[in-house]
Amino acid sequence: MLGPNIGMFRQRTVLDVLRPRTAQEVRDIVAGADGVSFHVFSTGRNWGLGSREPARDDVVALDLGALEEIRAVDVEQGWAVVEPGVTQARLAERLAGTDRIVNITASSAHTSVVGNILDRGVGLRRPRVDDLIGLEVVLPDGELVHVGWWPDGGPPYAAGLGPSLLHAFVQSNLGVVTAAVVRLPPRPExxxxxxxxxxxxxxxxxxxxxxxxxxxxxxxxxxxxxxxxxxxxxxxxxxxxxxxxxxxxxxxxxxxxxxxxxxxxxxxxxxxxxxxxxxxxxxxxxxxxxxxxxxxxVGEPDPGDHLLSAKIGHPVEQADEKAGLVFFLPVVPISGAAVQRSERLLQRMHEDTGVRYGATYFTLDTDLALAIIALRFERTEEEAERAHRALDSLYESFAAAGFTMCRIDVDHAEWADKLGPDAAGRRLVRRIKDLLDPDGVLAPGRYH
Ligand SMILES: Cc1cc2nc3c(=O)[nH]c(=O)nc-3n(C[C@H](O)[C@H](O)[C@H](O)COP(=O)(O)OP(=O)(O)OC[C@H]3O[C@@H](n4cnc5c(N)ncnc54)[C@H](O)[C@@H]3O)c2cc1C
Structure with missing residues (x-):
């Protein structure tokens, strides 16, 4: 087992935890899978959605936190190549005094850039996935490939020519990402x-x-x-x-x-x-x-995480042991009526269950916002169960009211199918998975 998590999601049985230090070590591990399935994370601070927990039992955890090199930074063209263990604080520090910044999130300074992008996190400037230009990926057979744009390929144009596979590895179990090229926005004056x-x-x-x-x-x-x-x-x-x-x-x-x-x-x-x-x-x-x-x-996270600790109610390093919090993340159109509908559903959940919630709406673009619904609870079995019941009810009520979700937690993987626009589209993803990973080297995650 991986230890406690802030959401008090059920701890899954984990057969082993491996901590490779290089992309080559990841390739060797994946190529030698020998019947086991891997669950991958970067810094594992996916608080409120499961932290480090896999969606399924009996997997081997691949902790990529020790791949922590900033391989390259180009402030002229505005990109950096970072490994999964690189935190937003380290990348921001590296850019101090330059005319580029990191699109940071409101989470801890010590969360990853790569894992956050791969789970479609949101930055303060824009959705993190909009920063994604290229990926280095270890495929289930151990082959290492680059998709999107990679340094030495001319100007950093993510789409390239022909079909782009970049987003096939986001919220995906088609490969293990060992580095990403991310866009660095210009520093505003x-x-x-x-x-x-x-x-x-x-x-x-x-x-x-x-x-x-x-x-x-x-x-x-x-x-x-x-x-x-x-x-x-x-x-x-x-x-x-x-x-x-x-x-x-x-x-x-x-x-x-x-x-x-x-x-x-x-x-x-x-x-x-x-x-x-x-x-x-x-x-x-x-x-x-x-x-x-x-x-x-302007891309400068607080290295002491003071505001975040105040939000969690405990020092950040104790979040998974001491705090109780689950997230629900629906996408809400930017309109008074839609936001009101969302608030009414939350209020109803509170009246039905007594669970306290906070809601923050982040705009994603000119038309849509992400609602970050935080359900807080005391760390007792009874309170956790109540919060999880409230969470289940939010999936049901928001889906029934026509909303969709942009990230899901370890206990609600079935919603990826339920909310998919088309069964044939989901089957196509499965066909690609069968083709690339017939032996199931990469375990089903929260989106499969
Ligand atoms: C108070 C508070 C505020 C928060 N604010 C924000 C916010 O503003 N924006 C936001 O997005 N989140 C926010 N979060 C949620 C969360 O803490 C962040 O999303 C955090 O960045 C996720 O943890 P991580 O970076 O360690 O990613 P990880 O936990 O390492 O990765 C997340 C997931 O991505 C996949 N993954 C990771 N690495 C790989 C890899 N190398 N290859 C393949 N798949 C991989 C796995 O499915 C993994 O579970 C907040 C949380 C709290 C408690």
Whole structure:
């Protein structure tokens, strides 16, 4: 067994844990599988979805945390080649003083870049998978291949010519990824995160205003909306929603864009407070938080994980032993009606089960947001069971209301089939799997 996990998901039987140090060692292990199936992870901090746990029992865990080389960085063209054990903090550190940044997530500074992309994580600037340019993959027979773009192949153009196999290895058990080429966004000359609050009864019109900003390009980075429970970690006013709108670019562009956001907010009459890290007379703890969030948007994670520890309620290194948290991650259209529908389903779950939840909506593009629903519980069997029942009910109720999910946890693998648009499409994936991996060297995961 791999030890406790923050979600208190059932611990699966794991036959062995292997920790290769190089891509060649991964090839040797995979080629010599001899009847066993592998479950792969990078830094294994997939908190709320299972952490390091495999979806099935009786597998060998392949922990790639020791493949931790940053193989190459090109700040001129804006890419880096990183191995699975490279954390967002290490890549950010390597880019300090350059005019490139990492599109970091709001998770720990010590989570991976590669594992997060492979599970379709979300960064503060955009979905992480949008950063993906190329992959180095060990196939189930031990062959090593490169897909997408790889250094020395001209300018870093991910699509290449002909069918692209890049995304075949994302949320996939077709290969073991031993390195990725990731895009490094240009470092903005200036950044400002505007913080806004609004009352729950204004949810629908407020989302309408935010949607207009997103669609008209005022908020190019991911815009985040925290419901009253989720806003507590940011010292939001009790009972209100909190919004982060990040504008960046040249200093003059930032002044102009943030002034438009603030004016629009005031004119709408919907927002009860508006501030940013430079607002005079801000309480010092609020200014500190605002500065931390500004830094996240320019790719600088907090190495001490202070905000994250506050959200988890325990030091991050004890998250899997001490905290209780599961995530539910539906995709929600950016519209007042859809966000309201989502909030009503969550409220109903709370009334039925008593389980507490926080909801954060991250925009993925101009039309869609990812809702990060965190269900928190005390680490007792009874409380964990209640939270898991609540989680089951959310899969059912959100699917029935027409939502889909973008990531699933170790206990809900069957939803990949249930939510797939077409049975023939899913069968095609299985045919490809049978072709590449007839002996089942790579175990079925959460998406198969
Ligand atoms: C408070 C809080 C905030 C969070 N905020 C965010 C956020 O903003 N954005 C976000 O995306 N997540 C967030 N998370 C969730 C999670 O912590 C991150 O997604 C984290 O990056 C995942 O862990 P990891 O990087 O160690 O990936 P891993 O756990 O190593 O990998 C994730 C999965 O990818 C696959 N995989 C990994 N490596 C390989 C490989 N080399 N080859 C093939 N398959 C592989 C496996 O299926 C594995 O289970 C948050 C969690 C918490 C508790």
């Amino acid at each position: 200036a950044v400002r995160v505007v913080w806004l609050q609004f009352a729950p009864h204004d949810l629908s019109p407020a989302v309408g205003v935010l949607r207009r900003w997103v669609r008209q390009g005022l908020a190019k980075n991911s815009l985040r909306v925290y419901n009253p429970a989720a806003s507590v970690a940011y010292r939001g006013r009790p009972g209100e929603y909190l919004v982060h709108v990040c504008v960046d670019g040249t200093a003059r562009a930032v002044d102009a864009l943030s002034a438009i956001v603030v004016d629009d907010a005031r004119e709408s009459g919907l927002f009860t407070a508006v501030w940013d890290s430079g607002t005079p007379d801000l309480a010092e703890p609020d200014r500190e938080l605002a500065r931390l969030v500004d830094l996240e948007y």
